[in-house]
Amino acid sequence: MKYYRDTIAAGKTLMRRFVANARIKTEKGHKRNNRINPTRETVQKVNMRNAAWKLCALLNTYFGKGDLWVTLTYANEPSKAEAKKDLDRLIRKLREHHKKNKKIFRWVAATEYNHKRIHHHVVCSRTDLEILEKYWPHGWVTPKPLDASGNYIKLAEYIIKETDKTFREDDSPAKARYRRSRNMPMPEVKREEVTDRELRDGPKEVNGYYVDKDTIHKYEHAILGVDCMQYIMVSLEQKPRFKKWYRGKRIIFDGEYKAPDERQLTMDELIYDREN
Numbered sequence: 001m002k003y004y005r006d007t008i009a010a011g012k013t014l015m016r017r018f019v020a021n022a023r024i025k026t027e028k029g030h031k032r033n034n035r036i037n038p039t040r041e042t043v044q045k046v047n048m049r050n051a052a053w054k055l056c057a058l059l060n061t062y063f064g065k066g067d068l069w070v071t072l073t074y075a076n077e078p079s080k081a082e083a084k085k086d087l088d089r090l091i092r093k094l095r096e097h098h099k100k101n102k103k104i105f106r107w108v109a110a111t112e113y114n115h116k117r118i119h120h121h122v123v124c125s126r127t128d129l130e131i132l133e134k135y136w137p138h139g140w141v142t143p144k145p146l147d148a149s150g151n152y153i154k155l156a157e158y159i160i161k162e163t164d165k166t167f168r169e170d171d172s173p174a175k176a177r178y179r180r181s182r183n184m185p186m187p188e189v190k191r192e193e194v195t196d197r198e199l200r201d202g203p204k205e206v207n208g209y210y211v212d213k214d215t216i217h218k219y220e221h222a223i224l225g226v227d228c229m230q231y232i233m234v235s236l237e238q239k240p241r242f243k244k245w246y247r248g249k250r251i252i253f254d255g256e257y258k259a260p261d262e263r264q265l266t267m268d269e270l271i272y273d274r275e276n
Contacts, residue, residue, distance in 0.1 A: 005194045007245040010060035010187050012150030012235040014209055014242065015053070018199050020226035038257075042222045047256040048160055051177055053230065054253050055108070056156035058180065061187045062106050063123060065148040069155060070132060072120040074139040083111060083118045086138055093135040094127060095181075110178040112162040121159055151234050153215055190248035199229050208241040209233035223257060 001020050008015040078086065087109060098105035107124040123146075132141045146152065163177050198204055199218070203211045215232040235241065 001196070003194050003196050003199065005192050005198070005248075006251065007190050007192070007248065008057050008187050009240075009242045009245045010057045011062070011064065012238075012240045013060045014206060014233040014245065015057055015060070015230075016203070016233070017053070017228065017230040018194070018196075019221065019228045020196075038223045043257045044164065046222050048164055050254045050256060052153070052157045052160040054186075055160060055178065056153045056232075057187050057253075058108065058184055059123060059152040059156055060150055062184050063125075063146055063152065064150055065146060066126045067146045068122075068124055068127060069144045069146060070122045070124065071142040071144075072122065072136055072139070073142070074118060076138075077117055078138070080113065080118065083113070083120070086136075087111065087120050087122075090122075090135050091181075094124065094131070097131060097135075098125065098127075104183065106181050106184055108159075108178055108180045108184075110159050110163045121162065123155070123159075149234060150240075151212055151215070151232055153232060186253060188244055189251050189253055190245045191251045192248035196227075199227060203229075203231045203233070206233060206241075208237060209235055 003018055003020055006017045006019070072087070072090070074083075091107060091109065094107070095105050103125070105125050107122055109120060109122045111118065111120050113119075129141065129143055132143065146155075160177055203216060205211055210233060212232050212234055216229070217231070218227070218229045220226070221228050
């Protein structure tokens, strides 16, 4: 069987995934359980994993120590439409503030409202608390500075989990899992054909990086039924050795599978940010 290794150079990290090639037949006598009719829950599980991996790549690439993870809450509960307008207005004001001060402003935002009061999660460029509070008069601002690790997979998984049950609902204030600023193009994914050695023996460290053991996950792809593994390596130096991974062929990120009986989003609903 053939295997592929996908590598993303994302900020201080190298993010890696191994996957067996589902299109290649296994050797005679070896059986692979490809799943033809996956359940809705199975599809959602795969989509959550892919979405968190993609969001992690963005966070690791564009944010670091001193940038913020901000939770925005309300003193008085708004409607879902009002909540979206409030968040849009905040982002616009912060963008104008940073532009005025000749600073780059980047952001990722998600809204949660299922079984709890509406609140927003925003990961953004470093901003003074007094500025955040000035442009958020609706309640409370709870900022948490990002650590120096450069690896924000847990934050990405949390944000994706928060919005997974609601973002496709007809009355959702956001029609995607999260929105992001346009000045954050997706980092490259490079694919190499490899053996199954790392799948058998575990990750092999790249010079100048260490493996974050908490990120090592071996699993069977819940839809394709093939063996997979993912893990993240973190730079030992403040300035990472690789800005881009140099081996392999560039590919696109894994997309999301359509769950049974799930409404498809229109192109307009998938647009992240309409900046003028």
